[in-house]
Amino acid sequence: MNNLLDIYTDYLIIQNKYATSTGLSDLVNGSISHDKMTRFLNDRLLGSKELWRYIKPEVRSVEREGGALILDDSIEEKPYTDENEIMCWHYSHAKGMHVKGVNLLSCIVQYEDTSLPIGYEIVHKDVSFSEIETKKVKRKSSVTKNEHFRNLISQAYSNKVLFDWVLADNWFGAKENLEYINNVIKKKFIIGIKSNRTVALSENEKLKGDFTKVSKLDLEDGQSIKIWIKGIDFALQLIKKIFTNEDGSTGVLYIISNDLEHNADHLYMIYQKRWKIELYHKSIKQNASLAASPTKRVISQANHIFSSLVAFCKLELLKIKTATNHFAMKHLLLLKANQAAFLELNNLRNLHRA
16 A cells, blocks of 8 residues: 555656546556556545654654644635535635635644644535525534644644644634643644634733724734633733735734743744645645546545645655755656657657658
8 A cells, every 4th residue: 555655646746637547557557557546545544643654754853842833724626526525615715705625624843944744634514404594405514623623733742743833823713722722732822813803901801891802902013912812711912913915905914822921023923934834735736736636436535635645745855855845846847747748759750750
């Protein structure tokens, strides 16, 4: 199995269209049959635990103090693939609408310039229900994303991954998540908070139930204040940051942390590491063929996703050795492939002339 995984993940890195068992078999001149690769993808289900076993030696070789666990989810759209419990409709916050595809929640560990996925969950909408008003049959998950969020952190903690921080955006700012990180694993977090969340500005105000919306607080860019959230028994630091988008528009980011010792600039500098997971999302889609498989069964789709994450790990480790980046490596592979095709085209012309 390990040999087939190694070959298949290499194939995911080098190919630029659909990743199929037939395509891989053709690539190796039939030394691995189409059926063999199909059986590999439909054999036993591979998941987060197997990913950790694969990447554990590499994590141990690069881990150091100051590491951060970064968690986020991403939807890979697959509008034309038959619907099932993982290939279904999810709400996209980026688009403000429901889209059809796979919803993947990932946990990466980041040390300086190295980011490695150490756990993930594919959102399974395994419960069907009918809306009372519309009578439409819909799907929902028996496990919430926040439960997956805590489970992934717990897995990293149990595996003794070295990290000082947990970073996430405001979709994971639930009370249970904050309490788990602070009270159970006793780590520091920097997590986004929604502008309509209500906070108290003192313990006394909290006890009196005097809460104010975050957006109504009179804060300057980069300013931080101590706050209390209803139901949470420890104080937090709230920071406001104004940022400029690529199109020139401005936005406001609010983040909270249970670190009351460091100033706002330091905490925001740490939080900026969170953007590493956006590069991860982009790379698994564009460089590791995440959405390039025409598989139709849940197990083969899930095993393809697992393989895409392993392919990302391979690229990240090559990045360290070559001092380049995933996209530059992908471009080089495509260039070499085109050069080989160009030479073969000329060979065919010469053969015809002869």
